[in-house]
Amino acid sequence: MQSKNFRWYGVLTLFVIVAISYVDRINIAVLITDAAFLNHVGIAATDRVSQGFLATAFMLGYGVSAFVLTPFCSALFGVRRSLVYGLVLWGVVTWASPMLHSYGLLLASRVLLGVSEGPLFSLASSYIKAHFRSDENGKPNAFVNMGTGLGLAIGYPLVGWLLTRFAWDTSFHVLGVLNIVLGIPLVLAFVRMPSAHADGVKPSSFGEAMARVGGIVKGALHTRHLFLITLLTSAALAYLWGSSNWLPTYLREARGFSMREMGWLASLPQYATVLAVFVGGVLIDKVGRERVPFIFMGASVGVALSVLMAINASDPYAAACCLVAANFFWGLQSPAIPSTVQYCSRPEHTASAFGVTNGAGSLVAGFMPALMGGVISAVSHGSGASGAAAASAASASGFFAGFALLIGTQVVVFGCGFMLWLRDRTPPAVGVSQSQAS
16 A cells, blocks of 8 residues: 555646646747747737737637546546646647647647646546545645646746747747656656546446446536636636736836846746745645635735736836735635635545536636737727837736736635635535545
């Protein structure tokens, strides 16, 4: 029998995989600042909607995949094999993306990349549910979610450095190889499920396979507070994807930083997220389940106020510091989402329950980059500015208006957290069964 400490190697492996997956995701966010890349795919430098929709295309594929593929992965392949298959697919898609010479084909590759990464967080949640009790899952959820911030923190300066030293397509090739060479060996070595959740038990017939999938989906839809958790996830992810997709361009065009400054300044909010996710995980285990909604409520207020100060700051470095604070507060709420899903679902349905919340949340949040791009363009062009200085000021105003949408996402998070607190003041009559660590 494996020691209890071995389960943490799996958590750390999932942390690394989440990190490298997020470098893949934000690669485009840096590349849209490069004229050669925009010319390659036929996008105008001022076409913010098309630029934002590259991130939206990924999230659409990601959200549909989380819905559709997660139950099949959970029922037919198990956590370990599903992770290996996903790493192979998204590594190949990333590496081959520069071969596509049109905007439409690049959009298709982003959708496919989203499809291949869709089940990742659901599989991670299933792994944690199988190995950790409800009263000890805060820290493992935090470690996995810290991969989000670390991936963004490493990704911005890494892609920026590759862009300044090599051709733009080098980043795709480097990241594609990294996924396969680093991710797959780690999964094969350290991701193991308990015997009660053994991977790879294949159904004997197609009918049995469909029945197993149907049972998982049906169970997932009976998760307590499913709608509220899904709405909250949608709003939280909308902030993450809106801010991370437009942050490099915002720093360069609205705040006037150079490419080199942009790389390290864009990474600072992500390091704040990593720290805050760890703090949030510790808080979850300390405060008790009934007080977790207060984490959502308090953190959302912090995010909203920080973004508001960033928009109104006249000094560009002060604005960057405010965005660091905003990401810190967002990081506090991040591990509370999978912890809440795990608490409200049965062990055998956790992966699919998280697939529903994360899938629906990703589909809704996926439109935030394109929506922000539309607002940025509308405000920038609506001013009718002429001359370089006036055009620059108009562009900055457009970015300020686009980032103001992020405040609205936190109003939704606060409301959902408040409703979860109201509904969970009285514990359910029948507790959710918890699996013991192996």
